[in-house]
Amino acid sequence: MPTEAEITETIVIRLRALVPPGVEIGPQTSIMGDLGLDSLTVMNFVMWLEDVFDVSLPMDRIVEMETVADLARALQSLGAKEAS
Amino acid sequence: MSILDKFEALRHAHEALQELGADPFAVCFDSVASATEGTVAGRPVLIFGSNNYLGLTCDPEVVARGVSALRAFGSGTTGSRIANGTYLGHRTLETRLAAFFGRRNAMVFTTGYQANLAMMSTLAGRGDHLLVDADSHASIYDGCRLGAAEVIRFRHNDPTDLARRLRRLEGEAGDRLIVVEGIYSMLGDRARLAEIVEIKRAAGACLLVDEAHAFGVLGENGRGAAEEACVEADVDVIVGTFSKSLGGIGGFALSDLPGFDVLRLACRPYMFTASLPPSVAAAALAALERIERTPSLRRTLHANARRFYDGLAAAGFALGGEAGPIVSIRLSDTPTAARFWAALLEAGVYVNLALPPATPTLEPLLRCSVTAAHTTAQIDYAVETAVAVGSHLGAIGERRSIDG
Numbered sequence: 001m002p003t004e005a006e007i008t009e010t011i012v013i014r015l016r017a018l019v020p021p022g023v024e025i026g027p028q029t030s031i032m033g034d035l036g037l038d039s040l041t042v043m044n045f046v047m048w049l050e051d052v053f054d055v056s057l058p059m060d061r062i063v064e065m066e067t068v069a070d071l072a073r074a075l076q077s078l079g080a081k082e083a084s
Numbered sequence: 085m086s087i088l089d090k091f092e093a094l095r096h097a098h099e100a101l102q103e104l105g106a107d108p109f110a111v112c113f114d115s116v117a118s119a120t121e122g123t124v125a126g127r128p129v130l131i132f133g134s135n136n137y138l139g140l141t142c143d144p145e146v147v148a149r150g151v152s153a154l155r156a157f158g159s160g161t162t163g164s165r166i167a168n169g170t171y172l173g174h175r176t177l178e179t180r181l182a183a184f185f186g187r188r189n190a191m192v193f194t195t196g197y198q199a200n201l202a203m204m205s206t207l208a209g210r211g212d213h214l215l216v217d218a219d220s221h222a223s224i225y226d227g228c229r230l231g232a233a234e235v236i237r238f239r240h241n242d243p244t245d246l247a248r249r250l251r252r253l254e255g256e257a258g259d260r261l262i263v264v265e266g267i268y269s270m271l272g273d274r275a276r277l278a279e280i281v282e283i284k285r286a287a288g289a290c291l292l293v294d295e296a297h298a299f300g301v302l303g304e305n306g307r308g309a310a311e312e313a314c315v316e317a318d319v320d321v322i323v324g325t326f327s328k329s330l331g332g333i334g335g336f337a338l339s340d341l342p343g344f345d346v347l348r349l350a351c352r353p354y355m356f357t358a359s360l361p362p363s364v365a366a367a368a369l370a371a372l373e374r375i376e377r378t379p380s381l382r383r384t385l386h387a388n389a390r391r392f393y394d395g396l397a398a399a400g401f402a403l404g405g406e407a408g409p410i411v412s413i414r415l416s417d418t419p420t421a422a423r424f425w426a427a428l429l430e431a432g433v434y435v436n437l438a439l440p441p442a443t444p445t446l447e448p449l450l451r452c453s454v455t456a457a458h459t460t461a462q463i464d465y466a467v468e469t470a471v472a473v474g475s476h477l478g479a480i481g482e483r484r485s486i487d488g
């Protein structure tokens with residue numbers, strides 16, 4: 001099982017590819033608020049993470065999540081498997 | 085400071101659209117001459133943006149049966165289906181719908197939106213799992229939010245992703261309800277039902293198909309996408325509406341599940357709203373009978389759809405989905421889409437403008453729809469007009485290179 005830190009790292013690397021170069025991204029970054037991503041991009045991003053860690057994030061959990069750390073914690077608590 | 089301040093961004097987006105000369109949200113038909121012709125701001129328009137697939141809104145018999153029920157039963161029921169709002173017309177409509185679909189039970193709702201609210205929020209309860217297609221209609225998403233089940237989205241029309249998500253649920257308690265649409269309303273693509281029912285069976289899940297756009301349109305008898313795919317026996321619940329091919333308003337849910345009727349006492353969107361006016365129920369029944377009697381309507385619809393789709397495809401437009409009554413022109417950006425839409429209206433062709441986030445991707449769409457009532461001359465005029473406007477705006481073929 002990957003650690004929260006490992007999951008965070010995967011999230012951050014992927015998010016970097018979605019925003020202009022140089023944008024700071026860390027555990028406390030708000031995915032919608034700070035990065036200005038539209039809801040469709042976020043949905044596709046979440047689906048990509050679900051594949052990577054082989055879990056499904058229920059919609060009510062997705063709505064609650066704001067920061068990168070929230071997302072990493074949710075993925076871990078749902079039993080994220082080793083990144084594939 | 086106002087309580088409406090939170091809508092500032094929405095207001096700005098709307099104003100930006102208006103500055104481009106388009107306000108699709110403010111279109112008002114001030115007269116309707118037929119299922120395909122009306123006037124907007126005094127200007128005659130051909131209607132290529134509706135869900136009136138069989139053109140039954142102005143069918144003389146449908147109208148006459150509505151009028152006669154209006155006279156016999158009055159303007160409304162003033163009550164819910166489980167109080168004073170069930171009339172003979174509602175009962176008859178349920179019996180006839182059940183017979184049409186070959187199902188044991190039918191429930192009629194005031195709208196299709198409410199039928200979906202009811203089914204999503206009641207069939208799946210706390211501890212159950214709803215697996216919904218990511219491109220589902222708002223009524224499905226809203227129904228999910230109204231209920232207490234866990235909601236999982238799967239990638240649009242992707243049976244492999246659905247199977248993967250069901251596999252992840254293995255060992256967990258609770259029922260699984262898969263929700264798909266027969267025809268998806270924005271691009272007109274059809275659910276991959278043959279594969280989906282295989283997965284459903286293997287997982288021991290229930291399957292609900294919203295046939296809103298496919299009822300009266302697909303299948304030998306018009307029973308929808310499940311009939312077309314020969315998988316009706318594997319569909320546990322069908323949801324549908326009278327607001328599209330039947331040309332009226334009202335929703336329904338059908339099932340063979342024993343004891344389905346108990347939902348009449350459990351579905352809040354059934355219990356806490358007034359029932360359909362008897363005239364509307366009577367008109368819907370007349371339209372259903374018309375569909376049963378006149379299968380040629382469906383053939384005309386598909387021939388018309390093909391003509392329209394082929395005309396636009398030949399001109400090089402990037403189209404969504406497959407040839408069918410919903411034909412969506414995919415465009416690259418909102419300003420082009422807004423100008424395109426406004427120019428079409430100016431030239432007398434009304435279509436629907438669909439903008440993200442209401443669209444499946446970030447592309448805006450000109451959602452066009454064809455009906456059995458369109459003449460070939462009307463279709464050809466609409467195609468020619470779209471080609472002329474599209475070429476002028478440089479909007480033809482532009483997506484090809486990007487999508488590969």
Ligand SMILES: Cc1ncc(COP(=O)(O)O)c(C=O)c1O
Binds near residue numbers: 197326335
């Ligand atoms: C797929 C789908 N389901 C349900 C509905 C709701 O139907 P109604 O107009 O009867 O509320 C619609 C219509 O917008 C739809 O497109």
